[in-house]
Amino acid sequence: MNNIIKLISGVVISASCALAATYNVTSSPYNANGADGADDTSAFQSALTAAAANRGTLYIPAGTYYISSQLTNPSQKGLTIRGDGDSSVVVLTSGTNLLNLSMSSVSEHVAVRSIKFSTSSSSALAAVRIGYPATNSHRDPALMAKNLTIATTGSGSWDYGVHLSNAWNSLIRESSFTNTASTPYQGTAIFIDQTSINSLFISNVLSQWSVGIDVNCFQEGVIVDGGTIGPVNIGILKSDAGSYVPGSGAGFSYLSAQNVTFDCRQDSADCIWAEAPADGVWVSFLRGNTMKVAEDIPNQTPNPRYHFAGQAMLSIFIGNTLDGNGSAGGLVLNPQDTPQWPAIVSRNTFTDIANGASLWIKQNVYNTTVTANSFGGGWFYNQGTSTNPNANY
Amino acid sequence: MKNSLLFFTVALSLLVSASAATYDVTSYGANGSDSSDDTSAIQAAINAADSSGGTVYIPSGTYLVSAGGSGVALTSDGTCVIVGDVANGSIVKLTTSGDLLSFSVSSASPTLTISDLTFTTSHSSAGTALSVTYPSGSPATSGLNAERFHIRDNGGTWTTGIKLKYAKNSTIKDCLLSGHQTGVHTVAGGKAVSIENDSSGTSILTSWISFWNTGVDVTAALTSLTIDKTLMVWVGRGLFASQSVGALQFINSHVDARGTTVFSRCVDIEAGGSSNAVIRNNLFIIAGDTAGQTSDPNWPYTAYGYRYHLIVKGSNPVIDGNQFLGSASAGSAVVIAGSTNATIRDNIFHDIAYAVYMPLWIQSGVSGGLIEGNSFDGCGTNPILNQGSGFTVQYNKTI
DSSP states (O other): OHHHHHHHHHHHSOSOOOOTTEEETTSTTTOOOSSSOOBOHHHHHHHHHHHHHTTOEEEEOSEEEEEOSOEEOTTOOOOEEEESSTTEEEEEOSSSOSEEEEOSSTTOOEEEEEEEEEEOOTTEEEEEEEEOOOOOSOOOOOEEEEEEEEOOOTTOOEEEEEEEESOOSOEEESOEEEOOSSSOSOSEEEEEEESOOSEEEESOEEESEEEEEEEEESSOEEEEESSEEEEEEEEEEEEEOOOOOTTSSOSOEEEEEESOEEEEOSTTOEEEEEOOSTTOOEEEEEESOEEEEOTTSTTSOOSOOEEEEEEOSSEEEESOEEEOTTTOOOEEEEOOSSOOOOEEEESOEEESOOSSOSEEEOTTOBOEEEESOBOTTOOEEEOOBSOEEESOO | OHHHHHHHHHHHHHHHHGGGTEEEGGGGTOOTTSSSBOHHHHHHHHHHHHHHTOEEEEOSEEEEEOOOTTSEEEEEOSOSEEEESSTTTEEEEEOSSBEEEEEEOSSSOOOEEEEEEEEEEOOTTEEEEEEEEOOSSSOOSOOEEEEEEEEOOSSOOEEEEEEEESOOSOEEESOEEEOOTTTGGGSSOOEEEEEOSOOTTEEEESOEEEEEEEEEEEOSOBSOEEEESOEEEEEEEEEEESSOBBSEEEESOEEEEOOSSTTOEEEEEOOTTOBOOEEESOEEEEOGGGTTOSOOOOOSOOTTOSOEEEEEEEEOOEEESOEEEOTTTOOOSEEEEEEEEEEEESOEEEOOTTOTTOSEEEOTTOEEEEEESOEEESSOSOOEEEOSEEEEEESOEEO
8 A cells, every 4th residue: 555655656746845944045935046147146045044044954956056245144053055066056256255154052053065166256255154152162063064065267266165263073074175276376275263173174185275274273173084185385284272281181282184195385385384373282193194295396496395394292293105206395393382292203204305304303302202214315304302213214 | 533634644745755755754743843742743754764765854943752651762673764954953852761763673784874963852861862773683784874963962861872782884974972061971871872782893983972971882792893083072981892892993083081980091992802903093181170180099900990091901902103191190091901912102101190100001911012112201200011921112212
C-alpha cells in the first residue's frame, strides 16, 4: 500500500514540496532571476531577511545573480546559505561587503556551503563578514563554510574573503578563495580579529592574496590543515597577540599548521610571519608543510624572505620541507621578551636556500633543540644560547 | 476523529513529499514554535522515512520531545536520513529524563546520517542525546555519519552525548558536543562520546568537545580509533580507554583537561593490550584552572587517580611532537606503563612544576624504546624517571 502511494505520487506530483524553512530566492515572493543579468538585490535581501529571522535555509539555485549593496540580517540571527555549487554565483557589483551578518548572541550559527561569491567591484570589502558581540562566554560555532568559492570578475577585487570578528569555533573547509589575478597580491583571504578562538581551516585553496590568513586576535587557537596557501605574499600572518601570564593556563595563542603547501612570492614574502607585537607569546606547531618562497624570482639576491620568522617559544617545527628556489628563505627564530622557553626544530628538509641562513637562531634565543635536519648544503647560523644541536646533516 | 485526521495528514504528506523522499516533520503535525510536545509527530515522520529510505527534514524551530515508558523519545531503524536547516536553528529539545534519539539497527549495513541540527535538553538528568546500536550478533559494516550536528544543554545535563554500540567506521565530523556549561567537568559522569561495544574505525574529526567529564570514553576493545583536529576544551578527561585500543591516531588536537578532582588527564590508554598508538602534534594542557597550585598530590600514579597529561600502556606507542603544558601545577606529563618499544620524540614538556621527579616516567617492566630530542622546561633538574630497560636516551634538553 505504501509503495503504491509513493509510486502514484511520484508520477503525479512533481518534486515541488515546499519545505517550510527553506527560502528559495527564485521563488515567490522573492523572484530573483539568475538568467536575466538584472540586479537581484531586493529579492536577495527579502529572502535573506526571512530566512535569518527563522534561522532557516536561504537556497540559491544555479544561476548568476547581481547584488549592488550589502546584504544583512536585520534579525541578527543565523542561517544556512546554500547553493548548487559553483553554478550558483552571486556577484557584488558595487557597495561594501556582499554579506554582512551581525549576530545578536553567541548562540547564533551560520553555515555556508556549495556556492560561489564573486565581485566586479574594485573596491569591495568582504565577501562574507560575520560579527558577534564581545563577550567571553562559551560559544557555538560561528561559521561553518564548506565548498565556498570566492572569486572575482573582471577587475573586481576583495579586501577580504571572509572576515570574522569575535567568532569562536569557526570552520572553513574545502573552499577556494581567489582574489583578482590582474593586480595580484591584494587583500586577505581569511581575516579573524577581536576575540576569535579555536578556528579550523581545513583543505582550502587561498590564492592571489596579499595574506592568506591574518590572525589579528588577542587570544586564540587556529588549526590550519591541508590545502594550499599560494601564490600569496604572506601565508599566515600573526598580526596581533595577547599577553601570556605564565602558569595561568590562559592568554596564549595557539597555531597548528600541518600538511599545507605554501607558495609565497614578491618582496618580503613569508610563509609564516609572527613577530608582532613584541609581547606576543604563542604555542605553535608546524609540521609536514611544504613551504616555498621566491618561486617568482629564483636565483636572485632578494629582500628578506623567510619560510618562518617569529618568536621562538614553545614552537615545534617537524618534518617540513623549506624550498628557497635559489634565492631566499629560512627558518628564523627571534628572541622573545621574557621567558626563555624552548623550541624544537627536527627532521626538516631545507633545500635550495641561498643568500642567507637556512636556519637562523638569533641572539637571545634560548634552548632550541635542533635534531636530524637536512640542511642540504645550506647554512645553520646559530647565535642562540644553550642551543642543543644533534645529528643534523 | 483525531486519529483519522492524523492518518489523513500522514497520507497527504506522503503524497506531497514522496517524490523527493523528504518527510517534513511539520507535515506530520510537529510545531517548532509552540510549547506542545512533538514526539509522536516526529516519530511518525521517522517511521515514514524509515519505511522508504527517505529523509526526515526538521525545519528551523524548537521541537519538544519526551521519553515515555520506553525511556527513549524517538527511535529509528536507521534507514532514514535526518537533516535540519542549520544547527542551533533546527533544535530538538528533550524535556524529560531518558534518551532523545535511538538508532536501533537490525541489519549490519545502513549508514546513519544526521546533519545540520541540534539536540538539547532542559532536564537535569537527561540520558543520551544520540544512541546508536547495531546488532551484536553480525558485525556491522557501517556506522554513524554525523556532520554539523550539535549537542547542547539548555539548562539540563546529559549523561552521554553520542553512544556507539557495535557500529563500524562511524564519523563524527564538524560537530559541537557541549555538555553542561557550568562545572560539569568536575563531577562524575557526562561523556561526549561513549564507545560501549566494539565500534572500531570510529573517527572524530574537526569537532569541538567541551564541558564534559570525559570527551571520548572507551569501554570496549577497539581495533582502531581516530581523533584528529579536535578541540577538547574544559573536560575532565579527553580520551579515556579502559579497554584496549589498537591503531589509535590521536593527532593534531588540543586537549585542555581541568577540574578540581584529581583524575584529570588529556589522554589515558589504560589497557595493556593496546598497540600502535600514535600521539602526535597535540597540545595538551592540565590544570589550567588550578594554576600554580602548590599542594597538588600527583605522585605517585595510581590507576584512574591523579592528574596526568598522557598515560599509555601497550606496545609500540609513538609520542611525537606534542606539547605538554602543566600550568605550574600538574602531575606527570607522560607515563609509559606496561609497554614495549615506546618512542617519545621531539616533545616539549613545560611548566610541570610539581612533578619534579617525573615529567616523563617510564615505569618498571617497560622494555625497549627511544627517548630523543625532547625539551624539558620548568620541570625540575631530573625530568626523566626511567625505570624501564633497553632505552636509547639521546639529544634531550633539560632547562
